[in-house]
Each structure stands twice: as C-alpha cells, then as structure tokens.
Amino acid sequence: MNKLKTAEPLTREQYLKKFSQAVRWRLPPQESEEAIADYRELIYQPERDRGKLVEELGEPVQAAHLLTDVKTYRRWLKVFAVLAFGLFLLAKWNWMGWSDVHLSFAEQWWYPVWVMAVGLALSLYWFRRHGQKNGPMSKWLMLSLVVVLALGAGVLAWEWRVMDAEFLECVAAEPFRGPLHKQIWVLGDLLMYGGAACALAALAGLVLAKCYDRRWLALYILGLTVAALCGFVTFQLKGMSLEYLEANMIQAYLFSRLIPIGAAGLIGTGVALC
Amino acid sequence: MLKKDLLELCLLQLLSRGDKYGYEVLTPLRAAFPDTQESAIYALLRGLGKEKLTEWYMAPGGGGPDRKYYRLTPAGKDRLEELCSDWRNMRDAIASFGVE
Numbered sequence: 001m002n003k004l005k006t007a008e009p010l011t012r013e014q015y016l017k018k019f020s021q022a023v024r025w026r027l028p029p030q031e032s033e034e035a036i037a038d039y040r041e042l043i044y045q046p047e048r049d050r051g052k053l054v055e056e057l058g059e060p061v062q063a064a065h066l067l068t069d070v071k072t073y074r075r076w077l078k079v080f081a082v083l084a085f086g087l088f089l090l091a092k093w094n095w096m097g098w099s100d101v102h103l104s105f106a107e108q109w110w111y112p113v114w115v116m117a118v119g120l121a122l123s124l125y126w127f128r129r130h131g132q133k134n135g136p137m138s139k140w141l142m143l144s145l146v147v148v149l150a151l152g153a154g155v156l157a158w159e160w161r162v163m164d165a166e167f168l169e170c171v172a173a174e175p176f177r178g179p180l181h182k183q184i185w186v187l188g189d190l191l192m193y194g195g196a197a198c199a200l201a202a203l204a205g206l207v208l209a210k211c212y213d214r215r216w217l218a219l220y221i222l223g224l225t226v227a228a229l230c231g232f233v234t235f236q237l238k239g240m241s242l243e244y245l246e247a248n249m250i251q252a253y254l255f256s257r258l259i260p261i262g263a264a265g266l267i268g269t270g271v272a273l274c
Numbered sequence: 275m276l277k278k279d280l281l282e283l284c285l286l287q288l289l290s291r292g293d294k295y296g297y298e299v300l301t302p303l304r305a306a307f308p309d310t311q312e313s314a315i316y317a318l319l320r321g322l323g324k325e326k327l328t329e330w331y332m333a334p335g336g337g338g339p340d341r342k343y344y345r346l347t348p349a350g351k352d353r354l355e356e357l358c359s360d361w362r363n364m365r366d367a368i369a370s371f372g373v374e
Contacts, residue, residue, distance in 0.1 A: 035320070037342075038296060038316065038320075038342060039316075041295075041296055041297075041339075041341060041342060042296050042297055042300065042312070042316070045297045046338075047297070047301075048297075056304065056311065056312050057311060057312045057313050058311035058312070058313040058314070062313065063311075063313035063316075063317075066313050066314055066316075066317040067316075067317050067320060
C-alpha cells in the first residue's frame, strides 16, 4: 500500500499568506503592498482554478523572488546581517560571560555598549528611511515591550539590591554558599538568561519590523538595550573590576553608567514608536 | 531576440488593443507560452510599469471589487514599434535561411 501522501494544494489564503511574507521580506514596503494587492486580485479571480494556483502562478517564494530588485534586497540583507550579528554577540557574551575578542585600547565591558550604539543608529536610520507604518499599533507589540521592559527593570532592581554596600558587607561576613551568596548567583542567572532572551526578542522585533510594521523596531531597540545592559554588568562582574572599588562605591559606579545607557535605549525605543 | 523580448512584444501588443486587467493580460500570454508561469509574466508587467512603458488605473470590474487596469503609455507605444521592427528583421533573417 502506498503510504506516501500527496501534498494538498495551497488554498488561496495560504498562497497569499506565503507570498505576502516572502514579498514583505524582500521588497520595500510600498512595493510589497502593491504586489500583494495585485496578487490578491489575480488569485481571487472567479475564473481561477483553486487547485492549480501553484501550477499557474508558481511557488509563492519563487514569485516573490521574480519581483525582487537584487541590489535593494542585498543592501537590506547586509543591514540585517550587521544587526543580527550584533545580537548574536550580545547573546553569546551574556551566555558565556566573556568575549573571545580583546581590544587593547578598551575595556571589555564597553563592547556591549558599542554594539548597542551601532544597532541603535543603523536600525533607526534604515527603518526611518525605508520602513513603513501599517495600521494601528499592534497590541502584541505593546505586550512584548511591557514584558521586555519588566525584565530589564527586574534585572536592574536585583542588581541595585545586591550591589548595595550593606548587603555586600553582609555577604563578605557570611560563609561561602550562604543564602546571601545565592542572591548574587541569582543575579548571574538573570543576566545570563535575561540577556540572551532579550537578544532573541530583539531579533524577532527586527524581522517583524521588516515584514509587518516598522514600529516593531521598538522591540528590537528595547531588547538590544536590555541585552547590552546585561552584557555590561556581566563583563564588570566577570572581569572582577569591581574588586578595586570600596563597597560603598560599587552601586554608584555601576548605576552612573547603566542609567545613561538605559536612557539612550528608551529614547531610541520612543523614536521607533513614533 | 530573447524569449523575454518576445514575451514583452506580445504583452505590449496585447495592451495596444485596449486596456486590460491583470488576469486578462496573464491568461492569454500563459496560453501562448505554456512553460512560463504567470508570476514571471506579472514580474515583466510590473517591470514595464517601472520603466513607464505602461500605467494603471482602478476601475469597476464586472460587479466585483475594483480592478487594476493596465494601458500603454506613449513610451510603451514607441517600445512596441521598436520590438516589432526587431521581430520583422529577425523573421526576415531566419526566412533567408529557408526556415518557414
């Protein structure tokens, strides 16, 4: 008995959905919307045989490929590669706690901030020029922003707590692996998982900003900011640079740097939403 | 002349006979060039629009929603003349070898 299933032909809705996704990824927003409207008209012709959509029109991705202006698409791919590579670095640094690259002229804890600066400037430049708003703001965008913001605020609040001078003195007086030590390890876990998760959320925001609505860039920028803040703190802790500071200086030292970085990210997020 | 040029010639010739909506353009061309998918013909039609050889407008379509109608521009008519001339030259050249 032949158990091989023959593939079900695509329905009109499935075809249009696949085509829309492919074309939005490849074409500038206005062109992609025009092409989608044209294909909607072609697909929903009463004379059209629903079972022969792929045979007559070709595969949706191939159809989008035929409409692609190679030069423009390659330029977008280069921008995407730079931004995605930055996110990969942030996720890796947060996860591993160190960088393979060592530049002699700068301390490692500034690397995540550089990545954030490049990502912020490049993404805002690109999407303000080439992106397009699409209808009212998505509730999913608002929800994801709230989640990432809450995660970032939670990490910073925990950081504030465990870097307090009194707390650190209590930790120093406590035997190793005591409950206060564990609170510091919780910070390490928060930085590791939170930073990597925010980098992933930022990647999703980047893809959605290209495919649906440029305001999803806000999720990219907020995720990038939180991941960069986590990376900055991780490198500070792993680099043991804080050992040279008095206990009552550590909190002020860290937050005098974290607050302006976070503020820049929040301003960028606001700009992306406008 | 390449196949793409022949397709372009036929497409422009089709539009020279009157304004047509997308499906009306794609169906006869696909029938004439069965190994070419409609997406390739649509890409060509779109490319001609970018080159300002064709233009479009929305108009009511047979009781349903508005349709996008395509028509030739003066530049498109010039291009059609150019392609027709190329085609005649090619046909004569081939005929001179005795190809019917």
